[in-house]
Amino acid sequence: MQMMFRCKIKPDQVEHNLKLLRAAFEEFQAVRPEGLRYATYQLDDGVTFVAFVEMAGDPGALRQLEAFQRYRSTLEERCEEPPVMTVLHEVGSYGFR
Template sequence: MTTDPTAAETAVLRYTVKPDHLDRHLRLLADVYAELDRLRPARFSWATYRIPGSRDFIEIATGHPLPGPLPGLPAFQRYRADLDDRCETRRFDNVTLIGAFGSA
């Protein structure tokens, strides 16, 4: 397998939000998605999943290069400003695509 320098990078963030921060966290995320929807950056995708019945989240960012437009967005800056304080646990990994089929 060869590495394509123009290929998209993918990063995964898994975290658990503290109970007293969940509502604020969801509002901040909604603001980021609203800003991304307005700007529609090319070659970038970001998805956030919540595990049902929990405070556990998974974020998947794909783009070239990462972190893409996120750091420049005011809504993301607000979201990221106290993320460490809102979370009980956090784990960030760069991942390598092994295979994929279709889209949802």
């Protein structure tokens, strides 16, 4: 499954959001969940974040990661606009795999 998440963070919450994201990525590196590909980008406006996620393994693997759960559990409180999830259906790609 491939998904895209987009969220606009409150300006006063951007640094906290970055801290939580960095902790989640450190946890991904330490645990190395099988089948997970996850990338987050901060857009030029400084407050919008877009994440691309691919789960080839157990979709419940993210629920077992403490730092990711800390990030996710308070995300809506940090958002200026509600997060939006979109399921992606790949048409083609070059150099991504």
